[in-house]
Amino acid sequence: MEKLDNLYREIIMEHYKNPRNKGLSEDPSFITVHIKNPSCGDDITVQSQFENGKVKSCRHDGHGCSICCSSASVMTETVTGKDINEASLIANNYLLMVTNKPYDESVDLEEAAVYSGVRQFPARVKCASIAWQAFIETLKKGA
Amino acid sequence: MEKNLNRLDFPQLIDKPLVYLDSAASTLKPQAVIDEINHYYHDLSVNIHRGIYDEAYEATRLYEETRESVAQFINASNEEIVFTRGATASLNLVAASYGIRLSEGDEIITSELEHHSSVLPWQVIAKKTKAKLVFVPLNSEGRITTDAFKKVLSSKTKVVALTYKSNVMGYVTPLEEIIPLAHSVNAIVVVDAAQAAPHHKIDVKKLDVDFLAFSGHKMLGPTGVGVLYGKQDLLNSLEPTEFGGEMNEEVNKDTSVWKDAPYKFEAGTMPIASVIALAKAIEYLQNIGLDTIENHTNRIRNYAYQQLKKIDGIEIYNPNSDSSIIAFNIKNVHPHDAASYFAEKKVALRAGHHCAQLIIKWLGIEACLRASFYLYNTYEDADIFVQTVKSAVKFFRSVGFEG
CATH class of the missing domain: 3.90.1150.10 (Aspartate Aminotransferase, domain 1)
Structure with a gap:
């Protein structure tokens, strides 16, 4: 069961049970992106607020499996307060990591690094990616 | 395990620690089915109905004999069996072709137990024709009951599109009671039998069902082939939804003539290997x-x-x-x-x-x-x-x- 233990790490479970930055804001300065994975029902909305070249705030809401929901929480914590370029670099490297492609290991993914275990579960890559993809969409739309 | 149910007939189960519990999505395929696909590609590999050489004759014979096997499998006649890409294509054909007869005020009865392929074609037709989609209220267990069906059936009902057996709950719909009721208001009944065909003996005559659809790959057969059963007069009255090679009798610049059913519904080159291997799947099921x-x-x-x-x-x-x-x-x-x-x-x-x-x-x-x-x-x-x-x-x- 080593592979599964590696997937359900303590940090992941902690974020799943106590998600940070959950619940959407009414503030119109937030850029909102909604992504749905119709094959499994994962449904995530991500909101980003950009100010002075930084991610001022990032929020999420939705439902799905533990990997999907926890990664949304970890993502919002990781990108909040970062320069837009740095947040974009982290997001893109994270997606390369979970899809098992070469990525720049010198980029500090912080807590998001625990999702490296997902690489061994190709069927779950999408669960771990969806919130980060939504964040990248908010960057494209608003940053 | 019964002596006839031989796991060794299924190469996917040999020397592999696989507990396969996803047959409702697709069954495993026995060696006899795989061999028949290989036989077609290896020994025949040619088109049907057209050539006059031996290989073409043999491929055509196997193809048409499969139609006979399917007909006998559900107690229909050969002319009532249309080969399609799968149950989804069969149900879409009926909705697209029969469905355009509907108009505002007409009602289509379906249920929340349906697979998307049984409800979406009618949802689309309902929007196009302004007919109304009506859902049989399910009982507390989630079943379709005859009593609940009676409550939604009316003189407005023109089509009843229901599952034979639910692919989530496994419930069997009481079609023996529902079909005569539907006919009493002159509605036609379209049955999604994708989950039923692998498990129950289906008798379309006894059921008196108008259209019935199922897929090969859910009953030990190959992917890419399905069946639409339709009562002969109904099939004859339906316009095809695909036009092209082989489905026509005569082609002129302005107007053309289609072949009789079932051929007018089998436009272009069909998945020949899959069709002929379906006969082997049926044979396997019938032997057990x-x-x-x-x-x-x-x-x-x-x-x-x-x-x-x-x-x-x-x-x-x-x-x-x-x-x-x-x-x-x-x-x-x-x-x-x-x-x-x-x-x-x-x-x-x-x-x-x-x-x-x-x-x-x-x-x-x-x-x-x-x-x-x-x-x-x-x-x-x-x-x-x-x-x-x-x-x-x-x-x-x-x-x-x-x-």
Whole structure:
């Protein structure tokens, strides 16, 4: 069961049970992106607020499996307060990591690094990616 | 296991630690079916109905003999059997072709138990024609009952589109009662038999059903081939939805003449290998006997269910199912989390909404796990499945999923 233990790490479970930055804001300065994975029902909305070249705030809401929901929480914590370029670099490297492609290991993914275990579960890559993809969409739309 | 149910006929089960519990999605294929596909590509490989050389004649013979096998399998005549890409294509053909006869004020009865392929074609037609889609209210277990059907049936009803057997709950629809009622108001009945055909003897004459659809790959056959049964006069009156080679009798610049049914519905080159191998699947099923298969499958399912229901932390959605399917969840564990655990243990089952979002919504859940049993499953498979559920519950609680 080593592979599964590696997937359900303590940090992941902690974020799943106590998600940070959950619940959407009414503030119109937030850029909102909604992504749905119709094959499994994962449904995530991500909101980003950009100010002075930084991610001022990032929020999420939705439902799905533990990997999907926890990664949304970890993502919002990781990108909040970062320069837009740095947040974009982290997001893109994270997606390369979970899809098992070469990525720049010198980029500090912080807590998001625990999702490296997902690489061994190709069927779950999408669960771990969806919130980060939504964040990248908010960057494209608003940053 | 009954002596006729030979696991060794299924190459996918040989020397592999696979507990395959996803037959409702697609069954495994026996060697005889694989051999027949190879026979076509290796020895024949040519088109049907056109050539006058030996290979073409032989391919045509096998293709048309399959039509006979299918007809005999459901007690129809050859002219009533249309080959399609699958049950989805069959049901779409009926909706697209028969459906355009509907108009505002007409009603189509369907249900929340339907697979998307049985409800979406009619939803689209309803929008186009302004006909109304009416849902049979399901009873407290989620079943279609004759009484509930009577409540929505009226002189406005023109089409009844229902599943024979639900692909999530495993419930069998009381079609013997519903079809005469529908006919009493001159409605036609279109039945999605994709889950029924692998398990029950279907007699279209006795049912007096108007259209009935099923897929090859859910009954040991290849993917890419399905069947549409239609009563002969109905099929003759339907306009094809695809036009091209072979389906026509005469082509002129302004107007053309179609062949008779079923040929007018088989435009272009059909999946010949898949069609002829479907005959081998039917032969395999008939050699064992559908009654034997149904008994065996239900016994294994009930054996698994009796143990499963004793496990704490499990929710079963169809305790009184009529057949082969167990729909369940581990409490507070999303089915996709659970499915990864089962996959690691080489237990193949399905997680999600099973292309039947309406019943998942009716159940008030996001998704569920589905174990579906078939003729090659054994008591040992059921034991491994139950043990895996037990160890999954333990694992997820241990990593922090709440009980």
